Amino acid sequence: MNIKRYIAGTVQEALQMVKREMGPEAVILETKTIQSTRGAARAGKRVEVTAAMDYDPRPIGATAAEGPDLQEVLERYRYLEEELKEIKNALLLAEAGNLMNPEIRYNRGLKTRYLNFRRFGLMPEMIDHLLEEGGTAPGKGNESAADILQDSLQQVLGRISISPQAGGARDRKIVAFIGPTGVGKTTTLAKLAALSAIKQGRKAALITTDTFRVAAASQLETYARIMGIPVETAAGRGEFLKALQKHKDTDFILIDTAGSSPNRKDTIRELKKTLEVPEPIHGYLVLSASTRYQDLLHIDRQFGTLSSKSYIFTKLDETEDPSSMINFLVSRKEPVSYFCTGQQVPDDIEPASKKKVASLLLAKMRRGAEKTKNEVSIYGSGESTERRSTRPQSRSFQSGTAE
Known part of the structure; x- marks a missing residue:
């Protein structure tokens, strides 16, 4: 070192x-x-x-020498495979139990709505809340599957709050990009700065409080130079206040902060202290769409001390299953502001909308249907008649849930 x-x-x-x-x-x-x-x-x-x-990297051969042998790796893999099978069976039994509930089983509209929510990737507790909100009264009886799907979509979308686009109004606005490491806060800031300064013609300025990484300050300075926007580096609360005062006549100030583990409460407290200024600062909690649902809740709790907050989800292009993000947004009162779908500045960002969320839900549903279709095709053509006959209950369950 x-x-x-x-x-x-x-x-x-x-x-x-x-x-x-x-x-x-x-x-x-x-x-x-x-x-x-x-x-x-x-x-x-x-x-x-x-x-x-650190100028003392580990020797290349050390990893191979210290790592487990192939047999041990295979044993671990078999163990994990068995665990996954048990979990999958438990989930299937839980779903079958819900479908045996008379209120759901004998109500075609409610049963279809329940299956739609499952295919959207919603968690059981979310589905329970949505079904309670929608009521369990019998349907009209003549509702088509398309009508019920549209109702299901509307019910989910009604639980997700969308915030207005930042920088749209001409009033002075200060925003801070906060969140864990590696979610793309600096790149997202650059995208919004470009939209504001170049496309909307607003007077913008950048401030970075991330003095822990040389690359972060350098990256932001490069973006600022390309866009012709001033940038300030603030080490500590005193310099941060001076930077705000220097740009007191600027329409739109965007603040880049150092990424922090949600478990580092001391770092998050210091960040909150820095951002406590006379002028209101809106916090964008930047999250990755590929993060697990429980981790999203944990991050939100730890960073949820700001008085004004909304969400930006990045890396939608890096996940095929947005279920964690959807479940998270359904469970939160705070709105989502933007979705990011790549690295390109300023192109790969769009204001959050109900239309975008609906397209994600339908895409998730289509992929699930294709997967089920392929699995049924494989079992139907690739197995012998004798082997297929040992799975009558599984096949009956699949055909019963395809309504």
């Missing part, structure tokens, strides 16, 4: 020195203001940045 201190007139100059000497992967350990007494020209306040770089 190589640790070194850099002293410069501003944080940006110090970070550039770190980048030139250690590269973009260097880690910033500390940033502070010091009083310099070296020479008349350099006397006064300076910035000291302590950075570190």
